[in-house]
Amino acid sequence: MARANDNNDLTVLSLVRPTRQTLPVLVSSPHSGRNYDSDFLTTSRLDNLAIRRSEDAFVDDLVAGIPALGAPTLCALFPRAWLDVNREPYELDPAMFDAPMPRWINARSPRVRAGLGTIPRVVAGGAEIYRGKLKPDDAERRIKSHYMVYHDTLIGLIDETRDRFGTGCLIDCHSMPSSGNDGSRQKADIVIGDRFGASCERSITAAATEALRNAGLTVRRNDPYPGGFITENYGRPDLGMHAIQLEFNRGLYMNERTMQRGRSMAAIRDVLESTVKAIAEATLTIALPANAAE
Numbered sequence: 001m002a003r004a005n006d007n008n009d010l011t012v013l014s015l016v017r018p019t020r021q022t023l024p025v026l027v028s029s030p031h032s033g034r035n036y037d038s039d040f041l042t043t044s045r046l047d048n049l050a051i052r053r054s055e056d057a058f059v060d061d062l063v064a065g066i067p068a069l070g071a072p073t074l075c076a077l078f079p080r081a082w083l084d085v086n087r088e089p090y091e092l093d094p095a096m097f098d099a100p101m102p103r104w105i106n107a108r109s110p111r112v113r114a115g116l117g118t119i120p121r122v123v124a125g126g127a128e129i130y131r132g133k134l135k136p137d138d139a140e141r142r143i144k145s146h147y148m149v150y151h152d153t154l155i156g157l158i159d160e161t162r163d164r165f166g167t168g169c170l171i172d173c174h175s176m177p178s179s180g181n182d183g184s185r186q187k188a189d190i191v192i193g194d195r196f197g198a199s200c201e202r203s204i205t206a207a208a209t210e211a212l213r214n215a216g217l218t219v220r221r222n223d224p225y226p227g228g229f230i231t232e233n234y235g236r237p238d239l240g241m242h243a244i245q246l247e248f249n250r251g252l253y254m255n256e257r258t259m260q261r262g263r264s265m266a267a268i269r270d271v272l273e274s275t276v277k278a279i280a281e282a283t284l285t286i287a288l289p290a291n292a293a294e
Contacts, residue, residue, distance in 0.1 A: 011035055012149050014060070014075045015157075022070030023280040024165035026157045027063050029173045030085045030150070030230060031056035033076040040082050045131050046123065049259060053123040054080045056175040058254055058261055062269050063173055066276055072157055076150055081123050083142045084116065085150045086172075086228040090143070091117040098133035118143065124177065158234060162241055169204060169242040169283040171276060172230045178251030186249050189217035193227030193245035199235025200242030207282035208244060211275040217252075242283060246275070 034055060036048070044051055060075040067073055076085060090105040093112050096119065106112065115122035119139050122128055154170075161168035179185050190212050194205045205221065212219045227235075227245040235243030250256050253268040 011037075011077055012146050013077055013153060015072065015153060016064075016067045017072045018067045018070045020070065021072060021161070021164060023276070024161060024167055024283045025071045025169045025171055025276060025280045026161050027066050027071060027073045027171045027173060027276065028154060028230065029056065029059045029063055029073070029075040031076065031080040031174055032059040033078045033080065035077045036079055037082070040079075043131060043134075044081075044129050046127060046129060050127060051079070051081055051123060051129070052259055053125050053127070054120065056080070056173075057250065057259055058265070059173050059175050059248070061261065061265065062248065062253065062272050065269055065273055069273060069276060071276065071280070074150075074154055074157060076146075078146055081120055081129055083146050084118055084120055085147050086230050087111060087116075087118040088229055089118060089147055089151075092119055092139060093117055093121055096121055096130070096134055097136050097139070099136050101136055118147065154230075154234070158241060162239075165284070167240040167242075167283055167286060169200060169244060169279055170230070170234050171279060172227070172243065172245045173272070174225070174245060174247045175250045176225065176247045178249050178256060186251075187218075188220040189249045189252055190219050191223065191225045191247040192219060192221050193225050193231055193247065194222065194243075195227045195232050195235060196222050199227055199231050199237070200244050201237055201282075201286050203286065204242055204244060204279055204282045207278045208246070208275050211278035212271065215271040215274065217271065240286075242286075244279065246272070248272075 063073045088106055091109050091112050092101060092105045092107060094101045094107050111117055120129060158170060176186060192205055192208055194200050209219050225247045231243045231245045253265045254262045
């Protein structure tokens with residue numbers, strides 16, 4: 001395996017390539033970053049534990065064995081509370097900034113209204129992140145130096161995979177809290193998102209579902225997580241590229257209260273790796289559309 005970082009900035013991403021890519025898949029973890037810059041923490045009203053509520057904690061650990069199977073992994077190292085790459089590049093809330101924002105930003109998306117835009121206003125659960133207003137230039141710097149680098153790298157991996165195999169599947173890995181804000185328990189161990197069938201062939205979703213259920217896990221599809229910007233934007237079955245989102249219940253592998261790894265981490269890693277292999281096998285059985293190369 002080879003670690004690479006085309007940006008030469010270890011605060012941006014971790015790209016781990018297999019010695020040779022033998023599977024027509026790539027795996028991303030956009031929300032597991034936990035490099036919290038001290039300047040960011042001083043601008044936040046939250047303590048060092050509360051600021052991590054939006055983090056898909058340790059998903060980067062869950063995917064760590066996948067390069068050995070023959071597929072690359074891409075993980076963001078910066079925290080989601082600072083910048084969310086599973087959004088459009090400019091889903092921004094003008095009220096967060098101390099000067100007017102460009103009129104062309106997407107200020108009206110449901111995610112912005114919920115405080116969860118590209119530069120989030122709140123963490124999961126609704127707690128406000130910042131003590132004061134941000135400068136527009138700060139948002140632009142984050143987007144150019146981190147968001148664009150992450151997506152440029154992801155696009156490169158997608159192109160390499162499709163060029164090598166004639167098809168491919170992006171597996172976007174996330175985690176969800178084991179209970180809702182009202183204390184209710186999650187209804188599933190895993191939620192598979194395929195944008196209601198739009199981001200990948202149903203046979204791929206079926207293969208992932210079967211692998212997870214065979215491991216004894218309960219699975220729901222698209223409820224309540226159908227897939228975010230990454231799944232929607234890069235899932236193009238008509239062009240031979242599929243995308244599927246996997247949301248793991250954090251109660252399966254970690255202590256959510258203390259933010260520590262649990263004893264079942266290795267077992268869930270094994271389940272994920274088996275699922276990746278099942279997705280890869282299903283992807284190879286799908287013929288590339290005749291017009292994809294035109």
